[in-house]
Amino acid sequence: MLTLFTAKSIITMNPSMPAADAILVGDGRIIEVGHEDKMQPWLDAHPHTVDRQFSEKVICPGFIDPHLHPTMAAVLLPMEFITAMRWKLPWGIVEPTTTAEQFDQRMVALHAQKEPDAPLFIWGYHQLWHGPMGKQRINNVSSERPMVVWHRSFHELYMNDAALKMTEINEQDIKPGAQVDFSNGHFYENGLGLAINRLNPWLLAPDKYAAGLQRLKQVVQHGGHTSIGDLATGLFDFESEANALASILDGDDVPFRTRLVAHGTAILKGSQSIEDGPALAMQLIERNSHRLKFGKHxxxxxxxxxxxxxxxxxxxxxxxxxxxxxxxxxxxxxxxxxxxxxxxxxxxxxxxxxxxxxxxxxxxxxxxxxxxxxxxxxxxxxxxxxxxxxxxxxxxxxxxxxxxxxxxxxxxxxxxxxxxxxxxxxxxxxxxxxxxxxxxxxxxxxxxxxxxxxxxxxxxxxxxxxxxxxxxxxxxxxTAQQALEAITINAAHVLGMAADTGSLRAGKYADFTILDEDPLTCDAMRIRDLRIHATVFEGKVFPLDS
Amino acid sequence: MKQRLIPITIISGYLGSGKTTFINRLLAADVLPSKVAVLVNDFGDINIDAKLIAQISDDGSVVSLTNGCVCCTLQDDLANTFERISSLAIDHVLLEASGVALPNKLRTQCHYPGYFPQHCAVTVDAENYHKKRQDKYVGNLVQQQVLQADTLIITKLDLAGSFELPDSHDPGRPNSTDLSPAKQYSVTDPQLIYHLLEPVKGLNYKPGSSSDMASFSSCTLEQHKPIDIQELSDLLATVPAQIERIKGFVDTPTGLQLIQKVGKRCSIVPADAAQNPGLVFIYPSQAANPAEVLQVNWKPWMTLRGNHLHSAHHPEQS
Incomplete structure (x- = not known):
């Protein structure tokens, strides 16, 4: 069964036919892009339905982010964001918090909302906007609930008394030079390693990590992506990462595919030499599934x-x-x-x-x-x-x-x-x-x-x-055209996927990002605010509620 | 539970300068005292005589030796490795650093609970150092490694014949009395390993480098009146806790003394040459400035001459 999608306009990123208004899809692939009246031979030859749900929308090639880190995201996304910049997340837009006073108000509000006893992790603090941070400042919000305030850069964090108690970090453990200011609950640069080791039961517990990856899945979909690149599989631990990705980023409910690019030094174990790397990287390809693929990258x-x-x-x-x-x-x-x-x-x-x-x-x-x-x-x-x-x-x-x-x-x-x-x-x-x-x-x-x-x-x-x-x-x-190329066809080339996705032409996967407006003709300052109506991954529609 | 801190001897030095060869030599000669943990980047280049191996852990990352030492790979970051070896019966760590690591950064990484950095040696390839220090990409790095060392281990002297550090390695320090050059040893010197397992003699902490990852500040006190040795010793024992190192010369009724204090270890020995009396107190820039307290406590004998921030902790904007 073929499906004919009609649209207000279709941006193809195929220079030979940059614009169209209909796209015919069968078995997850594009059969033909162009105009409805030119597709009659296909429609006559095969049973089909006509889907006009996007007839007032703009169809773009599915967006591609050729470099992100699902594992890092899985650690961060369960945290609460208080940030100086705007962050649009599937569960709500995080509006900018640009003063110390606002930061404290947000901490108080998050503390009030959070179920009692659960530790509260906050990410996004930056002294330029939010003023000096410290243990007492967090204690003022709560001295009973463990609270950790993470710097935007990830290079430092602050804990209140309850968090120090929870992690069993004691003052006598801290030596001068450790880049820990215990009295202020401040762990920075190398001192951060200690804090992270002690926080790991809360950060990397399998259920937390899985929940984080579920959130990542939503983030990727809401960004309008249909393909992404994990550009350092094995960043933390190769096997556990690869297994977690396989269990959560694979399956019919996942509206995107992932190119896995192994971390060059993480794939070597024990006494294996650099020269063993290419053969080991080739073996990874045997693990490939439909959505998760290593390549010769x-x-x-x-x-x-x-x-x-x-x-x-x-x-x-x-x-x-x-x-x-x-x-x-x-x-x-x-x-x-x-x-x-x-x-x-x-x-x-x-x-x-x-x-x-x-x-x-x-x-x-x-x-x-x-x-x-x-x-x-x-x-x-x-x-x-x-x-x-x-x-x-x-x-x-x-x-x-x-x-x-x-x-x-x-x-x-x-x-x-x-x-x-x-x-x-x-x-x-x-x-x-x-x-x-x-x-x-x-x-x-x-x-x-x-x-x-x-x-x-x-x-x-x-x-x-x-x-x-x-x-x-x-x-x-x-130009808007170049920028759109950079998040579609050019990104597909970077991931070695250009034969399959990144533009709309006969033979490629039916990967679309559906927008309310045309990013090539709208006011350039509005590009980031364009509403993403839905994504289509291999012909299947994944609506976005927001 | 109060535990003794385990000292760490860092073996730093650029790629190819002889770190691994040196460690192999120590293992082959079986000269390490028992209970030393040798942490290496990977086992690929390490030769352990099969006769010396007592046991290998299931994951292959820890090799126990018959002489009571262990070899361990730094599979991930240092903090994780410290946690991993904390259950082993060891009383000293010999750490092989990555070729691109700077000693000052390593020192801060070694202040992990239960451990402290005692000594940082840097291997210097006598044959190639002068070429390497002019390299477009790593010239600055290899010079910084040498400048931040407590001890220099000169390797490949058999190929080079001799080795001298260039004059340019006398960095423009705030004053000339506060730091002495790193002691040089030939890699073949049989005394070297014993020197490396000892606390640093002839302190060589160099806070003046602008590329230090850890940033340190210092206070300098100038002496105007001799001080009794017992009084001096008491005062040195009670300096504010954030002060990590003290170095300098102090005039006493029994003559000029060389003062070196690292953490709690303090040495007061007669100085062998005339020097301007005064002390430099080094503390992490993030910590409170101790100048005021020092000024009050040492007032009868010394006056504050300088209070320097040696290297700005670079902005962590992100």
Whole structure:
């Protein structure tokens, strides 16, 4: 049985037929895209129904986030959010909380709502907006209920007396230098490891983790996604993660598929060497199910995180003179890259600062000299700060870009003042240059680093407005068309799924995101607010209630 | 229950500088005292003589040796490993660091309940160091590792013939009396392992580096009047708790003394050369500034000269 969906308009992302108004679906795949009257031969030959539920809607290719972390999300999502930025979650919009007073009011309200005795985890605190945090401040909300306030960056947290008691962390355990200020309930950087170890029974208990993954499933659907990439399967623990994902992100009720890209060093066990990696990664493919698929992809890591200013920068570096970090010695990155490059893998490298990107490109150039490859899909992941010269190199070496453009929105204002200065802060996410140079370029959230809302990422890429309301480097703004490509067909290319999804044409999966309005013609400032009416995954409609 | 803290000796140093070779040498020569836990990045490069192996844990991550030591892989993060080995009968940890880790950051990571960082040695490849320190990508890192070391283990001297640190490794410190250069040992020196298992002599904590992950501040007191040794010792024992290290020279009726205090361990020994008397007190920048208390307590003999924030804890905006 075929189904003919009609729409006010259909955005195909197929340059040969950019727009249409009808799409015929059979057995989860697209039979034909175009106009109803041209589809008569198919309709005459096969039994069909006509579904006009989207006749006043706009059909887009299903959105794709090519880089997020379901496991991290599963830990975070059961927590309550109090954030300076807006977060749109399936169970409600978290409106910005931008003052200390509002933060306290929200804590009091959450405490009042929460069932007695249960610990209360709050995420999203940031001193710039919410003032100094401390044990006494949380005790003022409740000294009986264990409460943990987690910093937006994940790098620090605060506990009240009840939480310290619950975790059995004692003052005499804490030594000077431990990066714990016990009297203030403050655990930061390395001191956080202790806090997390003691909180794990509440954070990673199997039922909590499963509940977190269920929430992630809702988040992914509500963002309008029909495909996502888990860009470091094994981030915490390979087997337990893979099993949990298989039990929750598979099944007929799941409206999206997941490309699993293994964490390059997490797949090695015991005395296995880097050179064993490609064969081990190939074995993972045997675990594939319909919705969860490993591929000939691997994730490697170059420099430190952009959010914590540990990215490696070329001169003149950071204003305060501190240095970034390498996540592995460059020689080890090279050894990994060589193993996977020669084995024909698509390599995804986490590279955030311009020195990190430079190293990544130097190594790619070396690999190309050793064994030239075309259409290799080598992807720079995150792409925080780059130089114009690197754009040319990325093109010349045949690489592609998957960018977390949200950096620009949340960080460019503060980094211009406390980080790297205005010139470089304003030129984060140098994306229009990528399009001009015909580099395949996608947008991702790295959720939980940015909201898992492709329309929000597109909104940032098109408007380049930071949280302070300033337009940062208008020259690098994408057009709405480019931004939509970046969350559909280009993202499909990054995940090696472009033959199956990412655009609407005969033969691909019937993966749609149904919008009330056309993102290509609406006011660019409204892109992130467009209502997602439903998603369609392999021909099956999944309505959204909100 | 009050437990003795287990000291940690960190073996840091860039990739290829000889950390693993050194650890293999210790294991092969069977020179480690019993009850030392050796934590290594992975077993792939570690050679343990089969005769030495008493038992291997089910998951293969812990190897017990017949001499009472254990070898353990750092499968995930350090905090997890500390929890994992807490049930073992050990009284010292030898930790092989990742090639890209900085000693100062490792020191803070080693302040896990039950443990403390006692000594940080950095392996230096005599043959390649001078080339490596100019590397576009890791030059700064390998220099910082050397600058933050308590002890330098010079490797591959047989290939290089000799080794000297470049002059540029004398960083522009706030003043010249407060820090001495790391002591150098050849990797083949039979005394080296005993030195490494001891507390640091000749304190070499270098808070001046701007790329320290942990940020430390210091107070400097300048001496204007000699102090009795007993009084000095009492005063040193009662400094505010947040002070982690004290270093300097103090004038006493029996002559100039070299003072080194790390945590609760304090040494007062006659100084062998003339120095300006004064003390530097180092504390984590996150902790309360002890300057006022020090100023009051030491007033009869010393005056506050400086109170420096050595490296800003970089903004954690996110």
């Amino acid at each position: 691997i994730k490697l890591f170059c420099d430190g995180a952009f959010f914590s200013q540990l990215s490696q920068l070329m001169e003149p570096g950071y204003i305060d003179g501190h240095q970034g970090e390498w996540l592995m010695p460059p020689e080890i990155l090279e050894q990994n890259m060589r193993a996977y490059w020669h084995a024909g893998f698509q390599i995804h490298v986490h590279a955030c600062g311009d020195l990190g990107i430079e190293l990544t490109l130097d190594l790619l150039e070396k690999m190309q000299a050793e064994k030239p490859r075309f259409n290799h899909g080598f992807t720079i992941e995150h792409f925080g700060f780059s130089t114009p010269e690197q754009i040319k190199r990325i093109k010349a070496l045949g690489a592609q870009v998957s960018a977390n453009v949200y950096y620009l929105h949340e960080l460019s204002d503060i980094y211009s003042r406390e980080g790297i200065g205005y010139e470089r802060a304003s030129q984060m996410s140098r994306l229009a240059s990528c399009f001009t140079n015909d580099i395949n370029t996608a947008l991702h959230s790295d959720f939980t680093m940015a909201p898992a809302e492709p329309l929000n990422s597109a909104w940032v890429a098109v408007n380049r407005i930071n949280h302070a309301g300033e337009v940062m480097c208008a020259q690098e703004c994408l």
